[in-house]
Amino acid sequence: MHNENVYIFLGFMSTMNRRATIRDVAELAAVSVATVSRVLNGSELVTGITADSVRLAAERLGFRLNSIGRNLRSTKTQTIGVILPTLTHPVFADCLQAIEIKAADSGYGLVIATTSYDPANEERASELLLRNRVDGLILTVANANKSRLLEKLDREAKPYVLVYNQPTGAAKHRASVGVDNRLAAKQVTEHIIANGHRHLCMVSGPFAQSDRARARARGFADALEHANLPATAPLQVDFMRTDIRAQLFEVTSTRPTPTAFFCSSDQLAIRVMHSLRSLGLRIPEDVSVAGFDGITLGDWLTPALTTVVQPTNEIAESAFTLLKSIIDGERYLGSARLHHTLRTGGTVAKPPDHPAQSPKKGTL
Amino acid sequence: MHNENVYIFLGFMSTMNRRATIRDVAELAAVSVATVSRVLNGSELVTGITADSVRLAAERLGFRLNSIGRNLRSTKTQTIGVILPTLTHPVFADCLQAIEIKAADSGYGLVIATTSYDPANEERASELLLRNRVDGLILTVANANKSRLLEKLDREAKPYVLVYNQPTGAAKHRASVGVDNRLAAKQVTEHIIANGHRHLCMVSGPFAQSDRARARARGFADALEHANLPATAPLQVDFMRTDIRAQLFEVTSTRPTPTAFFCSSDQLAIRVMHSLRSLGLRIPEDVSVAGFDGITLGDWLTPALTTVVQPTNEIAESAFTLLKSIIDGERYLGSARLHHTLRTGGTVAKPPDHPAQSPKKGTL
DNA sequence: ATGAAAGCGCTAACAT
DNA sequence: ATGTTAGCGCTTTCAT
Secondary structure: OOHHHHHHHHHHHHHOOOOOOHHHHHHHHOOOHHHHHHHHOOOOOOOHHHHHHHHHHHHHOOOOOOHHHHHHHHOOOOEEEEEEOOOOOHHHHHHHHHHHHHHHHOOOEEEEEEOOOOHHHHHHHHHHHHHOOOOEEEEOOOOOOOOHHHHHHHHOOOOEEEEOOOOOHHHOOOOEEEEOHHHHHHHHHHHHHHOOOOOEEEEEOOHHHOHHHHHHHHHHHHHHHHOOOOOOOOEEOOOOOOOOHHHHHHHHOOOOOOOEEEEOOHHHHHHHHHHHHHOOOOOOOOOEEEOOEOOHHHHHOOOOOEEEEOOHHHHHHHHHHHHHHHHOOOOOOOOEEEOOEEEOOOOOOOOOOOOOOOOOOOOO | OOHHHHHHHHHHHHHOOOOOOHHHHHHHHOOOHHHHHHHHOOOOOOOHHHHHHHHHHHHHOOOOOOHHHHHHHHOOOOEEEEEEOOOOOHHHHHHHHHHHHHHHHOOOEEEEEEOOOOHHHHHHHHHHHHHOOOOEEEEOOOOOOOOHHHHHHHHOOOOEEEEOOOOOHHHOOOOEEEEOHHHHHHHHHHHHHHOOOOOEEEEEOOHHHOHHHHHHHHHHHHHHHHOOOOOOOOEEOOOOOOOOHHHHHHHHOOOOOOOEEEEOOHHHHHHHHHHHHHOOOOOOOOOEEEOOEOOHHHHHOOOOOEEEEOOHHHHHHHHHHHHHHHHOOOOOOOOEEEOOEEEOOOOOOOOOOOOOOOOOOOOO
16 A cells, blocks of 8 residues: 555665654654554554554664663663672673573663772762663672662662672661571581581681671681681682782691681682692692582582582572562562572592691792 | 752752752753753863852752763763673673773773574564664674674664674674684694694584684694594584583594593583593593683683683773774774684693593493 | 753653 | 654754
């Protein structure tokens, strides 16, 4: 019927250096823009026939909805922002991947920013996303109890859900999804102790960068106390920036020599094992090592890494679902403490009968 | 001077459930919206005094620029889209991280989507980003020579830069950044051969999902041919979905037994090593393994993984810079073939004097 | 140096 | 069931 017009328009549009708008579609389909909008949004109010002609016109013109126009008008963007410390750590990368799948599934887009564990970047990152008017945020901050960014989000009543963070005390109202870090850390530590170890050392990332690390250190302390073992201060290492071999040499050559190391993350555990081996120590014959996170890769190592598994996909999905209900106006929603599991690999075993051989000085 | 008004407005705005707009700022500063816009965009045309009063008003009102309004008007979004197969693979996660840092640095936002290596998802993902009118795209597709998505981008003259993909032939015009996969693969293979191996097996991800894998397989074949060794077909494994142990058992129990494995990625190499070890083979005493990518983690393994290192950060930065110049209107820009390096770890050594011991049947 | 006014593409009242 | 119209927040001529 409109065939002639169609071709005229096609030629017209392809000549123009401008994308077809809803208006062009309306014109070609000989309906109003409102009708086109309704069809685009799947409104039931439109007759099948007109709807078809609109869809045809849209296709002919290579029409693609301009989300910006829609967003400006509807003050919703169908986009959520994700702020994470880094993607270099598999825990966060895998989490983001899971969020992306879930979001895409629900028709949401994702805009992301990373902070390199620096609260100053949290500020910058959030402003970028907020200017883009994301509907809500999924994020991991350095400290969920004291965070300028979270105060801002609270003040502005911007929906957000924390992942991995575990706010406590006055910050308990903040929506979060993750495992019970303290309890989980206590349990791995107990597992190590159950293997017969009496001299344990915790190796942790910088406390200032991670409330998780602090919570895990408390769980570590809990287990020691419960087993009547003397408390030992965690060794804090900035393993992203510095070589940890020297610090480990220090520890392994001080009496009483630790026979087991609990690391605050799997990534750190892998680095620690590497350093220990380079100091001439075998794992687990001379020294045991456990991690935290449950990254897939830990399972492919030989021996496989003993660790606490956080259910990454569940965390991501749960966070997204929770965020969406907050966005949709439900308030006073609780946080989710998800189940963790202990994965016993081969890196934790009985301590050696004789005190660990003193490490070779090697190339230190 | 305007102190009284200021407080009235402050109370006003905080009572309102609406963010301050440029108009509110203009009113409070007693200037026009145009002036406010100029100040916000750092125009030189505004007097210092008026600029200050605008900035003051903006701060008082807690004004935050609405990018959506700006984007709609200026038809630029200062946002780039990133489409990658997965973030579960450190190569892509690290690349995305590097892109994010570079983009943030240049005031660009990032919207992302993943495809799970499925071209159908490439379509979905790209539509999401294009509806959001990203200024350009950085992406890795399954096949850079034959891609519906890339044809669409070409047709629409949408700026994009491929990463890791290496288009050839008729697709050579497509902007891309990465290493010479074929050459690099040839060189690792030569390194393996130089260690004395005569029976090599390549283990690869599915060719259909990755033109890189295909290019690397060609490099592998090049090296075999150059050394007058018989060509062997790569073992294609879908290691994300299936257990590869059975397939490796097959290979290691067929004569001539391979003494070395070249894997199309580090992640795959790690899985292969795990499977080989579970078959009772020691690395590198019984069998050598090499990877491709140079993920950081390979260095922390014991022994460290022998592999080709792709310069992830340079790839990301180079891709962003190239994309930006395309966006800024420069045409006919070449692609970048970046340098790769061979990282010799401990996983490749001389083949055993006697043919590799036949693998234990174990729990198979 | 600053202002007035148009309009980017879309949705949502309201009207019919 | 469909059309008319106002306007979301901003930038950008064009005036002055």
